[in-house]
């Protein structure tokens with residue numbers, strides 16, 4: 001690549017390829033819209049941040065259409081996907097801001113009233129604590145209000161663009 005735009009494109013490709021080699025868990029961050037409709041977004045960057053006080057968070061692209069709708073309610077729930085839930089990993093990453101991502105899913109309710117997908121490994125309920133602008137993403141920091149393991153199922157891992165299995169021997 002000789003021009004600046006080409007170098008940038010090559011840099012972006014490298015960035016995606018190299019970070020694709022870093023395995024992540026997968027959660028669906030859920031919440032509710034103004035009329036109580038269920039909303040959710042697939043997120044790979046969810047992580048623990050602080051134990052005392054208990055904080056957890058994730059990075060959201062500033063172009064996200066669903067996050068502002070969830071954020072308006074100031075609460076959310078991270079649903080940790082099981083390795084068998086690949087369809088939902090893709091479904092909650094596809095274009096849809098009208099709640100249709102939940103079509104055919106009978107969601108439960110977390111302690112703070114956010115949707116819980118059936119069969120998820122764990123849930124982490126948060127109230128919105130802080131939002132920090134970082135490059136082209138926002139760091140969303142949640143104050144953890146409830147957290148629980150719901151199933152012994154093996155958690156999903158995302159690696160090199162594919163879903164897999166977090167089963168660790170022993």
Ligand SMILES: Cc1cc2nc3c(=O)[nH]c(=O)nc-3n(C[C@H](O)[C@H](O)[C@H](O)COP(=O)(O)O)c2cc1C
Pocket residue numbers: 026041042043044045046058059060061063064065066067089090092093094095096097158
């Ligand atoms: C495995 C996986 C992990 C993802 N992680 C993130 C993430 O951490 N932050 C983010 O902003 N988008 C992430 N995405 C992309 C969003 O799910 C996708 O952009 C979605 O369409 C956003 O929906 P919205 O525009 O309705 O908010 C991820 C997608 C996948 C498949």
